[in-house]
Each structure stands twice: as C-alpha cells, then as structure tokens.
Amino acid sequence: MLILTCPYCGVAADETELAPGGEAHLRRAGPAAGEAEFEAYMFHRANPRGVHFERWRHAFGCGKWFHAARCTMTLEVFGTYSAQCTAPPAAIFKAILASRPDWTPTPGQPEPPKPAARARKSAAKPVAKGKAKAKTPTAPAAKPAKADAKGKGDAT
Amino acid sequence: MRRYSAFAIAREALRFHKGWERAWRSPEPKPRYDVVIVGAGGHGLATAYYLGKNHGITNVAVIEKGWLGGGNTGRNTTIIRSNYLQDPSAAIYEKARSLYETMSQDLNYNVMFSPRGVMMLAQTEHEKRGYLRTAHANALQGVATEFIGPERVKELCPIIETSGPRYPVLGALWQPRGGTARHDAVAWGYARACSDMGMDIIQQCAVTGVRSQDGKVVGVDTTKGPIDCGKLALVVAGHSSALADMAGFRLPIESVSLQAMVSEPIKPCMDVVVMANTVHGYMSQSDKGEMVIGGGTDGFNNYTQRGSFHHIEETVRALVETFPMISRLKMLRQWGGIVDMTGDRSPLLSKTPLGNCFVNCGWGTGGFKAIPGSGWAMAELVARGEPGALAAPFSIDRFREGRFIDESVAAGVAH
Numbered sequence: 354m355l356i357l358t359c360p361y362c363g364v365a366a367d368e369t370e371l372a373p374g375g376e377a378h379l380r381r382a383g384p385a386a387g388e389a390e391f392e393a394y395m396f397h398r399a400n401p402r403g404v405h406f407e408r409w410r411h412a413f414g415c416g417k418w419f420h421a422a423r424c425t426m427t428l429e430v431f432g433t434y435s436a437q438c439t440a441p442p443a444a445i446f447k448a449i450l451a452s453r454p455d456w457t458p459t460p461g462q463p464e465p466p467k468p469a470a471r472a473r474k475s476a477a478k479p480v481a482k483g484k485a486k487a488k489t490p491t492a493p494a495a496k497p498a499k500a501d502a503k504g505k506g507d508a509t
Numbered sequence: 510m511r512r513y514s515a516f517a518i519a520r521e522a523l524r525f526h527k528g529w530e531r532a533w534r535s536p537e538p539k540p541r542y543d544v545v546i547v548g549a550g551g552h553g554l555a556t557a558y559y560l561g562k563n564h565g566i567t568n569v570a571v572i573e574k575g576w577l578g579g580g581n582t583g584r585n586t587t588i589i590r591s592n593y594l595q596d597p598s599a600a601i602y603e604k605a606r607s608l609y610e611t612m613s614q615d616l617n618y619n620v621m622f623s624p625r626g627v628m629m630l631a632q633t634e635h636e637k638r639g640y641l642r643t644a645h646a647n648a649l650q651g652v653a654t655e656f657i658g659p660e661r662v663k664e665l666c667p668i669i670e671t672s673g674p675r676y677p678v679l680g681a682l683w684q685p686r687g688g689t690a691r692h693d694a695v696a697w698g699y700a701r702a703c704s705d706m707g708m709d710i711i712q713q714c715a716v717t718g719v720r721s722q723d724g725k726v727v728g729v730d731t732t733k734g735p736i737d738c739g740k741l742a743l744v745v746a747g748h749s750s751a752l753a754d755m756a757g758f759r760l761p762i763e764s765v766s767l768q769a770m771v772s773e774p775i776k777p778c779m780d781v782v783v784m785a786n787t788v789h790g791y792m793s794q795s796d797k798g799e800m801v802i803g804g805g806t807d808g809f810n811n812y813t814q815r816g817s818f819h820h821i822e823e824t825v826r827a828l829v830e831t832f833p834m835i836s837r838l839k840m841l842r843q844w845g846g847i848v849d850m851t852g853d854r855s856p857l858l859s860k861t862p863l864g865n866c867f868v869n870c871g872w873g874t875g876g877f878k879a880i881p882g883s884g885w886a887m888a889e890l891v892a893r894g895e896p897g898a899l900a901a902p903f904s905i906d907r908f909r910e911g912r913f914i915d916e917s918v919a920a921g922v923a924h
Contacts, residue, residue, distance in 0.1 A: 426591035
C-alpha cells in the first residue's frame with residue numbers, strides 16, 4: 354500500500370485516501386506554441402523507470418492538491434511538497450540524490466540545481482540558520498512546504 | 510522442425526519420448542541482422558513470424574531482456590474479442606480474432622483457441638445504450654456481435670445473478686466467436702515457427718542503447734554486445750518509454766500496473782467469458798478449472814509488476830455480487846503486469862522520428878487479443894517502411910493532429 358504524507362495537513366494517507374493526478378511540473382505551451390509543443394504538453398510523458406514527480410490530491414482528507422517524488426520501480430517515496438511551485442524544492446532533490454546518487458532526470462523532468470557549489474550552499478543553509486528546517490530534510494511530513502516557502506519564489 | 514501430430518505422439522510413445530526436439534534454438538547473436546525486434550512477447554514474435562511468412566524477411570533477431578513470453582503475454586487473462594466501437598480498432602482486432610481461429614493449424618502448435626463467446630454485461634441504462642451503439646457499429650464493420658437480453662444472459666451463464674439490487678443485468682453485448690486461448694502457447698508457437706524459419710530468438714539479453722547515424726538507426730547495444738541492424742522494431746509494451754528514451758524520442762505513454770488473479774480449480778461452471786465493466790471485474794474458467802479473474806489498474810505510474818491491494822478487494826467484491834456462488838472460492842495466485850496506456854487507449858503502430866525505427870506499443874490493458882493482427886500489421890510496416898491499411902490510423906502523428914481513436918470509453922473497458 355502506497356502511503357504519502359500530505360504536506361498541508363500532515364496526515365500519512367494511504368492511497369485509498371488519495372487521488373492520483375499524473376505527472377507534475379508540466380509547462381503549458383503558450384499561445385504562440387506550435388503543434389509539436391502542444392502535443393508534447395498534452396501527451397508526451399517522462400514515464401520514467403525510477404524517480405517520478407507527480408501530482409496527488411488528498412481527496413478523502415483535506416482535499417488539497419500536492420506533489421510527490423516517488424520511485425516507480427520500488428514505490429519508495431522521496432518526499433511530498435506543496436503544489437504551489439513549478440519545480441521541486443532543493444530538499445526533494447537532496448533526498449532523491451541521497452537515495453539514488455546516479456539519478457539523472459528523464460527528458461521532460463525538472464533538472465536538479467546545477468552547480469555542486471550551490472547545491473552544497475543550499476544544503477548548508479538550514480543547518481546554519483538552525484531553525485525548524487534543519488530537522489530531517491528527507492522527512493516527507495510538513496517540512497517540504499517550508500522548504501518551498503524559502504525557495505525561489507515560484508508561488509505567486 | 511519436426512511437425513507435431515497425433516502420429517508423432519504415437520511414434521514417441523514407442524521410443525520413450527526420446528525424439529522430441531527443442532521447440533526453438535537459443536543462439537548467440539550474430540553481428541548483424543536485417544531486422545532486430547526488441548521484445549519477445551506475443552507482439553514481437555508475431556511481428557517476426559509475419560515478417561518471414563508474409564514478406565520473406567528471415568534474417569531477423571528477436572531480443573528479450575527476460576524470458577520469452579514472460580511479460581504481459583504470460584500475465585493476461587487470455588480474453589479474445591473484437592467488439593470495439595471505432596472502425597480502425599474493429600479492423601485490427603477482428604483481423605487478430607480471425608487469425609486466432611486458424612492459428613493452431615498455421616503454427617502447428619496447439620494454442621487452444623476456444624471461441625466460447627464473450628459477453629460484456631450492461632448493468633446501467635447508460636452502459637446498455639453504449640453497447641447497443643457498439644452492436645450497431647459492429648454490424649456495419651462486419652464484426653458478429655449482438656445485444657442480448659437478461660434472460661439470454663442467464664441462459665448462457667446460469668451462475669450470474671441477474672437481478673442484483675444495485676446493478677441488475679440489463680443485457681449484454683455478446684460476441685459468440687470471441688473467447689480465450691492459451692497465452693503461453695501463443696508465444697511458444699510463434700517462437701517455434703520463427704526459429705524454424707532461421708530467425709534468432711535471443712533471451713536474457715537486455716538492450717542498453719540504440720545507435721543511430723544520420724538520423725537512421727544502425728544498431729543496438731545489448732548486454733551480449735553490439736548488434737547491427739537495418740531496421741529496428743520496438744515491441745516492449747510497458748517499457749516502451751525507456752527504449753524510446755534510448756532512441757531519442759518521446760512517447761505518449763504512461764505505464765501502470767494491471768492486476769489479475771486465479772482461483773483454485775473447481776468443476777466446470779461457466780463456459781463463456783463474462784466482463785462486468787460497471788462493477789469492474791471479468792471472469793472466465795480455464796481448462797484446468799481455475800476461475801481467471803481480471804482486476805483494475807492503478808492510477809499512478811508503476812513498474813513494479815504488482816498492484817495495489819485495494820484493487821483486489823474491489824474486484825473480488827464486484828465478482829461476488831455478480832457471481833454469488835464464488836463467495837467461498839480461494840484465490841491461488843495474484844499478479845500484476847505493466848501495461849502501456851496511451852491517451853486515447855488505442856495502440857501505436859508507427860514510424861518514429863528516428864529513421865528505420867518502428868514502434869508497436871500502447872496496447873494497454875487489451876494486448877493479448879490483438880497479438881496476430883498486431884504482428885501482421887507491424888510486419889507490413891517494418892517490411893515496407895510504410896504502414897498498410899491496418900496500421901495507418903495508429904501512427905504517433907494522431908496525437909499531434911488530434912485524430913484520436915477514442916476507445917477509452919467506447920471499448921467499454923473501465924480503465
């Protein structure tokens with residue numbers, strides 16, 4: 354049974370309580386886009402054997418949409434995070450790379466933050482600041498929402 | 510290849526069965542083939558077979574990561590039917606069904622095709638109207654189906670509860686020439702015939718890369734070394750996205766797990782296939798007496814070949830309502846297969862952005878019934894480089910052009 358922790362209400366919900374919503378972080382093709390771009394947006398999916406970013410709704414709980422990073426080969430969950438972002442927060446990438454050091458995104462998937470130096474800096478930040486974020490960055494519960502709140506201002 | 514026959518059985522009985530030969534060879538790969546087919550499931554082997562039989566191309570290798578027929582070919586519920594709504598689907602599925610009729614003779618291998626009849630129960634007014642429409646469409650397509658009332662349903666399958674309180678049986682779409690076949694035998698029969706034509710079936714050999722030059726495929730890298738090829742056919746169902754990734758293009762496919770299970774063997778109690786799509790379960794009885802039961806798909810991407818437990822419960826609950834006599838039946842096994850779902854629930858038989866590379870996938874939850882038709886159409890596509898009439902509507906371009914073959918609702922399959 355797949356269990357995901359809702360980043361909003363903190364409930365560890367099993368899949369009967371959740372509604373799957375498909376691949377996450379798809380960028381809608383703009384009005385000027387050609388047919389090929391629209392086809393890619395509408396139909397092409399990463400469908401990876403491994404790390405998958407996806408949308409879920411806590412349908413029989415708080416009712417909110419959220420994101421999850423999960424392995425499609427083992428059902429291992431790397432973390433859940435807010436729906437109010439266009440790319441996974443750094444903590445999620447960190448959790449993925451901690452478990453899958455060789456992971457590289459499949460075409461169409463979000464790229465992890467590139468330079469190693471920056472990755473180290475962002476990883477060090479919570480420790481330096483020593484607030485709630487410092488605790489267990491890999492834990493799925495509630496924290497990723499905060500990690501997102503500090504991150505790059507994707508929310509509007 | 511020594512032919513199988515009643516005489517062969519008598520001959521071998523007289524000499525302690527020492528004369529049976531291996532059904533197919535397991536050679537090491539040659540450095541180059543005219544056509545390399547990735548995936549030795551039903552569809553891949555059927556493609557190879559019709560390449561040889563219909564187009565005279567026998568310098569063919571079929572490469573398989575695991576063992577022959579060990580994927581969805583060995584995991585399905587063996588149902589064969591062709592009562593689809595859209596014309597392109599009816600054409601290819603009916604071609605497949607008609608080839609099943611003569612497959613045992615054609616392959617000299619008993620695939621135990623049993624045209625026992627398939628009924629799809631209508632349990633809501635909406636579903637009934639849908640099936641009436643399908644029956645009319647089938648009449649125009651030349652597919653023999655009819656809509657039958659609840660009395661006839663009860664007559665054909667006495668163990669059905671037709672007057673349940675929540676979902677009474679209002680009728681059924683009945684295809685008398687649908688049925689089942691022995692799924693492993695289909696793969697084995699094709700493999701034996703392919704091997705006999707001189708084709709190489711290479712098992713335990715995973716493809717690790719696709720090599721191309723000037724926009725055309727020139728070969729594949731495998732765990733048994735590089736193999737050059739003139740043409741490449743990717744026929745790997747649930748793992749199509751991974752191979753397309755190697756070949757440098759993307760597919761409109763998502764892979765999910767579909768479950769099935771089988772009960773302990775009991776005495777013969779139903780001689781038709783029953784699909785109950787509203788409550789979502791389908792059941793038939795195998796020749797061994799086991800009830801073969803198909804369940805639901807998960808809604809999320811999954812490559813684990815096992816499904817979510819709650820689907821088992823839902824399926825069993827639905828079937829116990831429909832067939833009250835199975836309420837005490839024990840289940841022997843449960844398993845999952847990775848099915849490749851397209852947006853319109855119709856397959857892809859298509860050229861790809863990479864030259865001389867062809868793809869056959871997207872059969873989703875209903876690939877077994879299509880095996881011979883799919884192989885027939887795919888062989889034509891690979892041999893000529895252009896699709897024939899059967900394959901043409903199923904090109905990848907249809908997603909860009911909005912030319913869907915929408916069976917997601919029309920097929921009456923609830924997943």
